[in-house]
Structure formats: structure tokens, C-alpha cells
Amino acid sequence: MxxxxxxxxxxACGLLLxxxxxxxxxxxxxxxxxxxxxxxxxxxxFQDTARRFFKGDLDALVAHYRVSDDAVMRSDAQSVAHLVQRAALLEREWQAMQGPWYAQxxxxxxxxxxxxFEETLDAYRYQVLLTPEAMLWGLSCALLLAWLAESLALLLAWMLGMGRTRRTQQRHWR
Incomplete structure (x- = not known):
């Protein structure tokens, strides 16, 4: 029991997870x-400036800032390059999150x-969604967790010799 x-x-734990x-x-x-x-x-x-002077190429704008005679422009080149790289990263992440649920x-x-990921995890508040995807995930995780735990318990019991009848044990010791 x-x-x-x-x-x-x-x-239930697997379902809730x-x-x-x-x-x-x-x-x-x-x-x-x-x-x-x-x-x-x-x-x-910066995009407006790149559009007017560099045919919209932000990398060309950054390259221009890097070779400028003005020390302030050279200093800002790294900041603008960081903004451009960050925008590209976020665009790739956004594109990845536009696919089907399993791809996401x-x-x-x-x-x-x-x-x-860490930022999302820190701000995440547990919720129970009642959407078909959430139910499918819940049932799948619950069944998988229950199956893994049951298999582990049976394996441990078998390794420790539990669950064998006395007759089976005697037959193997003869």
C-alpha cells in the first residue's frame, strides 16, 4: 500500500514538473x-547613420569608428560593436523560438x-497551464519519472536478492 x-x-511530482x-x-x-x-x-x-553613409551596413560603421582620428569615436567603436553583436545574438535566439514547441x-x-536562460530561471514563477502542450509534457514527464523510479527500484531489489522466493534461492544454491 x-x-x-x-x-x-x-x-504527481512528474506531472507537476x-x-x-x-x-x-x-x-x-x-x-x-x-x-x-x-x-x-x-x-x-546607429542604423540610421549606417543607412545614410554605409548602405545600412553596421559593421562598416563600426569599422569606420575604429579607424577614426577622433579618440572618442575609436572608444565608441567597441560599444557600438557590442550592441551590434548583442542584437545579432538576440535575433538568432528569437528566430530559434519561432519554431514548433518541440524545436523550442x-x-x-x-x-x-x-x-x-539564467535570467528567465531566476524570474520564473511556477504555474500550471492547462493547454494541450502542458498536459502532454506533464503526462510524458510523469510516466517517464515513474517508469525510471520503478525500474531503478526493481534493479536494486534484484541486485540485493529481494523478491526471490525461498524455493528459487535454494534451487540456485544447490
């Missing part, structure tokens, strides 16, 4: 989009930006 309750509790996945993926996507929009706003003036989840597991 205790085993049954433990199984149910483990299944699984339904968090779509909410976290959504929060990460929203965070990326917000940072991307802010980055675009920060570059707006895979991106988070394998290639998400560490800083944005």
Missing part, C-alpha cells in the same frame, strides 16, 4: 523578444543563451 502511494506521489516546461519555454521566448526589441531600439540611431524545447536544452 505504501508503494502505491509512493508511486502516485512520484507520478512536466507542466512547467511549456510555461518556462514561453517565458524564455517573451524575455528574448523583449531584449530583442530593446536592442533594436538602442541601435536605431530542444533549443532551450541544447543551445539557449546561458545569460538569458
Amino acid at each position: 505504501l508503494r502505491s502511494y509512493l508511486r502516485l506521489a512520484l507520478f 512536466g507542466v512547467q516546461v511549456p510555461g518556462f519555454v514561453d517565458d524564455y521566448g517573451k524575455r528574448v523578444e523583449a531584449h530583442r526589441l530593446e536592442s533594436q531600439q538602442s541601435l536605431k540611431g 524545447a530542444w533549443h532551450l536544452v541544447t543551445a539557449a543563451d546561458g545569460e538569458l
